[in-house]
Amino acid sequence: MIVTGGGKTTRRYQEAAKKIVPLSDEDLDWIGIHSTHLNGHLIRTIFRDYAHQKVLTHYSEKEEIEEPITVGAGWKPGHSTDFDSVMFAQLYGSDTVVNLSDVSYVYDKDPNKFADAKPLKKISWDDFRKVVGDVWVPGDNLPFDPIACKKAQETGLKVVIMDGHNLVNFENFLQGKDSEGTVIK
Numbered sequence: 727m728i729v730t731g732g733g734k735t736t737r738r739y740q741e742a743a744k745k746i747v748p749l750s751d752e753d754l755d756w757i758g759i760h761s762t763h764l765n766g767h768l769i770r771t772i773f774r775d776y777a778h779q780k781v782l783t784h785y786s787e788k789e790e791i792e793e794p795i796t797v798g799a800g801w802k803p804g805h806s807t808d809f810d811s812v813m814f815a816q817l818y819g820s821d822t823v824v825n826l827s828d829v830s831y832v833y834d835k836d837p838n839k840f841a842d843a844k845p846l847k848k849i850s851w852d853d854f855r856k857v858v859g860d861v862w863v864p865g866d867n868l869p870f871d872p873i874a875c876k877k878a879q880e881t882g883l884k885v886v887i888m889d890g891h892n893l894v895n896f897e898n899f900l901q902g903k904d905s906e907g908t909v910i911k
Contacts, residue, residue, distance in 0.1 A: 727818060729798040729811040730769055732761035740864070752803045754864035759800035762807050766799030773797070785813035805862050808874035816881055823883060824899065824907075825870060826890025832857070832869045832908040848909045851879035870910070884911040 736758040743749055743757060766781035773795045782789065782798040801810050811823045829837075831845035832854070849857075855875050862873045869887050870878075878885055888895060888907030899905035 727796045727798065727814055727820070728769055729807050729814055730762050730765040731807045732758040732765065732800065735765065736761040737867075751864050755803035758806070758864060759803070762800035766797050770797040782814070785810055785817055788817050803864075805873040806866075806871040808871035809877060812874045812877045812881070812883060812885075815883055816877075821882075821884060823878070823885045824896070825885060825887045826896065827869065827887055828889065828891070829869065829887070830889040830892070830895075830906045832887055832910075846908050848911075851875065851910060854910050855879070869908075875910075878910075882911075884909060886910070 739757045739761060740749070740754050743753070749757075763781065763783060766783075770777045770781050776793060777795040777797055778789075778791050778793045782796060783801055785798070785801055798807075798810060798814050800807050801813070808823075808825065811825070815821070815823050831847070832849065833843040833845055835843045837843035854870070855872070858868045858870060858872045858875055860872050860876070862871060870885060877883075886899065886907050886909050888899065888905065890896070892906070895905050895907070899907065
């Protein structure tokens with residue numbers, strides 16, 4: 727199960743729109759949601775021979791899926807696709823979400839601002855939520871959405887954050903071998 731985020735596409739569209747007119751958080755969220763749908767269709771097309779025929783965008787009812795790959799995208803305003811991933815995992819019975827990001831680890835403080843920032847290999851949900859806070863802001867670039875954190879903690883889900891550019895590392899993780907990343911549980 728792959729849930730696509732909006733990434734740079736979202737931020738570019740949000741910034742372009744903000745230059746023209748003030749936007750509400752809901753408007754910003756919808757721009758992000760539609761960006762995730764575009765990215766989801768790209769991924770589903772790449773995996774066309776193995777993927778479910780449509781990108782899932784609602785996580786309230788389980789669909790019957792026979793294909794080995796299912797692609798999901800944004801659902802509704804108020805959270806990011808991190809939350810959608812948590813909902814997807816809960817709906818389909820997974821106990822782990824892997825968030826492929828642009829960082830290898832979560833750090834004890836912002837590594838872009840502090841040279842002494844230390845990578846965290848493991849962190850509890852309580853401690854992690856102190857880092858990301860409790861409020862969702864559209865377009866935020868956090869290791870994991872605060873609303874998703876709350877839901878993941880409530881459901882006992884494990885989240886692993888790792889660098890999505892390092893596919894060998896991701897493969898090692900999938901095979902149960904040593905890998906780089908932060909485990910949150």
